[in-house]
Amino acid sequence: MKRPWLARLLLLTSPAFAQQSAPEIAFDSVPDFPKLPPGVNFGEVPGVAVNSKGHVFVFTRSNSASGPAYAPAAAQLLEFGPDGEFVGEVGRGLYAWSFAHSVRIDKDDNIWAIDKGSDMIVKFNPAGRVVWVFGRRKESADDEAKPWEHVDPPLAAVDGLFLQPTDVAWDSSGNIYITDGYINSRVAKFDQNGDWVKSWGTKGTGPGQFNLPHAIAIDRNNNIYVGDRSNRRIQVFDTEGKFLRMFTIDVPPDPKTRAVNGNTPTGQRLAQVIGAPNSLCITSGPNQVLFVGESTYPGRIFKLSLDGKVLGVIGRSGRQLKQFSGAHALACPSENEIYAAETSNWRVQKLILRPPQK
Numbered sequence: 001m002k003r004p005w006l007a008r009l010l011l012l013t014s015p016a017f018a019q020q021s022a023p024e025i026a027f028d029s030v031p032d033f034p035k036l037p038p039g040v041n042f043g044e045v046p047g048v049a050v051n052s053k054g055h056v057f058v059f060t061r062s063n064s065a066s067g068p069a070y071a072p073a074a075a076q077l078l079e080f081g082p083d084g085e086f087v088g089e090v091g092r093g094l095y096a097w098s099f100a101h102s103v104r105i106d107k108d109d110n111i112w113a114i115d116k117g118s119d120m121i122v123k124f125n126p127a128g129r130v131v132w133v134f135g136r137r138k139e140s141a142d143d144e145a146k147p148w149e150h151v152d153p154p155l156a157a158v159d160g161l162f163l164q165p166t167d168v169a170w171d172s173s174g175n176i177y178i179t180d181g182y183i184n185s186r187v188a189k190f191d192q193n194g195d196w197v198k199s200w201g202t203k204g205t206g207p208g209q210f211n212l213p214h215a216i217a218i219d220r221n222n223n224i225y226v227g228d229r230s231n232r233r234i235q236v237f238d239t240e241g242k243f244l245r246m247f248t249i250d251v252p253p254d255p256k257t258r259a260v261n262g263n264t265p266t267g268q269r270l271a272q273v274i275g276a277p278n279s280l281c282i283t284s285g286p287n288q289v290l291f292v293g294e295s296t297y298p299g300r301i302f303k304l305s306l307d308g309k310v311l312g313v314i315g316r317s318g319r320q321l322k323q324f325s326g327a328h329a330l331a332c333p334s335e336n337e338i339y340a341a342e343t344s345n346w347r348v349q350k351l352i353l354r355p356p357q358k
Contacts, residue, residue: 022251026357029352030084034350035084043060045328049103074098075113084350098117102114112124135162153203164183167216168216176191185209186200186202187200210231211228213228213229214227227292232275249275249277260344278295282332291330297325299325299326328342
C-alpha cells in the first residue's frame with residue numbers, strides 16, 4: 001500500500017492527465033504582414049513582441065549575407081507599426097548581435113533582446129537606446145572563442161553569465177527571470193535593479209530540472225511557467241523557484257500532417273515531439289489564458305487554461321498561410337490576436353481568432 005504522503009507527492013510531481021482531443025479554433029492570418037521595405041527579406045524569425053502602442057518588434061536571423069556560412073552575425077531587430085508598416089531598425093550593428101533568439105517587451109515598453117550566439121540579453125529603452133546588458137560574449141582574441149560544447153553533465157554555471165540563453169520574463173515587482181537554456185538548463189533571477197538574486201534548475205528529467213528551458217511566461221499571480229522543451233512539458237514555479245506543478249500537451253496530430261523539413265516523425269519519435277513547448281505567451285486580460293507554440297512538427301499552436309487544460313488547437317505544420325513550421329515565439333496582446341514567429345518559414349504571421357460559433 002502506498003503511504004498517503006507518497007501518493008500526494010506522486011500526484012504533485014506527475015504531469016496533468018493526458019488530454020487526447022481538443023476543438024480546432026477557426027482563425028485567419030492577415031496577408032502581407034508585416035510590410036518589409038523593397039528588396040528586404042527576413043531570415044529565420046525566432047522572435048516577435050508587441051508593445052502597448054501596438055508596434056510589432058521582429059528579431060530575425062538576417063543581415064548575415066556578408067558573414068561566413070558558419071558563425072555569421074545573424075541578428076536584426078526590426079520595428080513595425082500597428083498596421084505592419086516598417087518603422088525602422090533597433091540597435092543596428094550592435095556588438096551583441098550574433099544569433100537572434102527572442103525579443104520581449106516589458107510593462108514600460110522597454111525592449112529586451114535575447115541573443116543565443118553572444119550569450120547576452122540586452123535591454124533597450126522605448127527609444128531604442130541600450131540601457132542594460134546581461135552576460136558577455138566571447139572575445140574573438142580569446143583561446144576559447146569557439147562554440148560551446150554540450151557536455152553531459154554540464155559545466156558548473158556562473159552567476160550573471162549565460163550559455164545560450166533563450167527567453168526573459170518579469171513578475172509584478174519587476175524582478176527579471178531569464179531561461180539560461182541550451183547548456184546551463186536553469187532559470188536565473190535578477191531584481192528590479194538588475195542585481196543578481198539566484199538561479200534554480202539543473203539538467204535532468206525530475207521536477208525542477210530541465211532539458212532545454214526554451215520559453216518563459218508569468219501570470220498576474222506571479223506563477224512562472226517554463227517551457228521545458230526537450231522534456232515535453234511545462235513546469236510552474238513560484239518566484240523563489242519552488243516547484244508547484246507541471247503539465248503536458250498530449251493531443252495527437254492529424255495523421256495527414258507532414259513535416260516541413262525532414263522525415264515525418266512516427267512511433268516513439270512522434271511521442272517525443274507532440275506538444276513540446278517551443279514558445280509561450282500569456283494574455284493580459286481579466287481571464288488570462290496561455291498560448292503554446294509546438295516545436296517544428298506537428299507545428300500547432302495551442303490555447304490552454306492556466307491549469308493546463310487544452311481549450312483549442314490552431315493550425316498545423318506546413319508552408320501555406322495559416323500553417324506553421326517552427327513557431328519559435330508568440331506574442332498575444334489579446335485572446336483573439338496572436339503573432340507567431342516562424343524559424344523554418346522565415347516569417348511572422350498575425351493571427352485573428354474567430355469567435356466560436358454558437
